[in-house]
Amino acid sequence: MLWIEKYRPRTFSEMVGQERVRERLNFFAATRSVPHLLLTGPAGTGKSVSVECLARALYGEYMDENLTVIHTADLFTLGRRYLEEEERYAHLYRKDESVLSNFKRITRWYASMRPLNTEFKLMAFEGASYLPREAQQALRRIMERSSQTCRFLFCTSHPSAIIPAIASRCLPFFFAPLPDALVEGHLRTILARECGDEHALDDDRLDLLTRAAGGDLRKAVTLLQVAMGSGGSADLLALSRTESGQVASAAFTAIAAGDVPSAIRRVETLMIEYGLSAEEVLSELRAVIKREFNDPRLACAIGDTSYILGHCNNEYIQLNALVARMAGEVFFERGPE
DSSP: OOHHHHTOOSSGGGOOSOHHHHHHHHHHHHHTOOOOEEEEOOTTSSHHHHHHHHHHHHHGGGHHHHEEEEEHHHHHHHTHHHHHHOGGGTTTOOTTSOHHHHHHHHHHHHHHSOOSSSSOEEEEEETGGGSOHHHHHHHHHHHHHHTTTEEEEEEESOGGGSOHHHHTTSEEEEOOOOOHHHHHHHHHHHHHHHHSOTTSSOHHHHHHHHHHHTTOHHHHHHHHHHHHHTTTOSOHHHHHOOHHHHHHHHHHHHHHTTOHHHHHHHHHHHHHTSOOOHHHHHHHHHHHHHHHOOOHHHHHHHHHHHHHHTTOSOHHHHHHHHHHHHIIIIIHHHOOO
8 A cells, every 4th residue: 555545644633733823724614614715835745635635624524525626637638538438427418518608507506516514615626727717717706606505726836827716716825845854744644654663764864864855754665665665775866866866957957058048938838848836946046956966046946936936827928037047147147157
């Protein structure tokens, strides 16, 4: 069994980190007063788990009947094929209509269903950034009509993709990357349960694994299981290298060669094709800087952009500006290589 499923939290008390978010969601469950929610943050920080814990705290044994999760990334990426294969939508799917039209019907149908033994149900949209603007406009009207019996929860790593009409109707919660100390502590707990010894993996390798996860607890647990499954002999550094990391490295290669437009395309590719949030893109760029460069100006540029991203609406503009800044202040100053 996968450890990410075996050790998936079922209650707020079992979650790691995100104390302020857990406190508020626990309060909503206790008072049975839940607003529409916008849950944002990098992957593996607890967004989906929080939705499940909230539903379980609200509905107990009736959780499945009162929680509807729509995986928008699959729906709008795979389109008709996904709708045809998904049993939940078999009675709602119309072959002669567009994916958007089917999405509207499915959402209206689930939102109009009467909650079971409660005042309202929850409808969660995983990967909400994949919702086209037309779908979000339709959701705005559905939210208005169904607000008495349904609460809408949007989970995404790209908050800028959510239109203001939706975002303004939701209470925002940000899930920050988990501190390395919390990640390491959780991994030691798993080692103690699985191996009977929290030091089954030596400290250096555990520290390397924790740093490679970059605040993504799901990734950390996955790497831990792979490492232990190989008898502790796996090359953790190689396992932690990702395709997106290679794209980030290629972006710096383009900057160094004086090809800023190519560097910008590679950075945008990380968001468009790999589905990374702006902060996750910064994390990939930061990893390349640590590994291949030794220039404090690059670190300052990354830090400034991270701060600005918390106060802006267009992530693409800020990342493009970052590439231009790094090129002008660091690489072009010393000339193309």
